[in-house]
Amino acid sequence: MRVSTDIIENDFEAIIREYSGFWIAPGSPYKSMAGALKLIEFVREHNVPTFGTCGGFQHMVIEFARNVLGIKDAELAEYDPEACFFHTLFGTSSPVDIKKVM
Template structure:
């Protein structure tokens, strides 16, 4: 692996039964071969991410991958919070979308009891709730806000994306999340949120759809390419040495 390649933490509980996980290695290979965007990727189980803010901060990008419910909700939230607070390029997909919003609600909006209906976490009304119609195995149109980070990454104001989820954001929390700075820049045909981003951050983008499932796997989805580009653009010289990262579970292992 090129020692000067940006390093990305793939935070999630890797499983051969999660299709998105099995596709990621080929997608990153395609990024390197087609786009010349080489990433040094490490798999970080959520249990190891929990309480590891300083080590996660040594990465050039953090990708909170699908696979909810995670073995450690706290670890998933740590990944999102570290990226948000440290200005590290961040992509959250499917479960990553859900937990990035949960982290934001608790730590920025002060909704400390906000929870996730799938796991029963939180003492208050759930922020993440069952979708009216499950999207597992479905695809649908997403309308993207012009001029947004999402539009810049996708290169279009309308796209068709694939899903594998049954939970999304409760509309009851849209107002408070907006008031505290979060921007919703992608919705389905019914106006339900599918993309969110954080203005002022170098790159903070979350999608309910799974870009890992797009196409036949021989070309990385535009939002994955955008994350790689952001990691390269913001890469810090002081994290060039692999020894600063305690994990050795590289993508190829």
């Protein structure tokens, strides 16, 4: 079943009880970045089976960078071209200077 990111924040407890694994799907921009990152943080901390594809994986990398590595300004280049280098290198399909291509 598909769960929209804008529902996650309000129904978080019910969602994590109902599902035993998650697919963080492509869909940038998410309706609720905060909802997506909250779920990603929960599954990482509680070892819930999860995989991310395309933009979903990029959001998993951002959550890890922010909450584990302490890179608070980690963000997708498409949202913030001035954010940290970490996201610019790994948030694109190749390590290019995102400012030159936008």
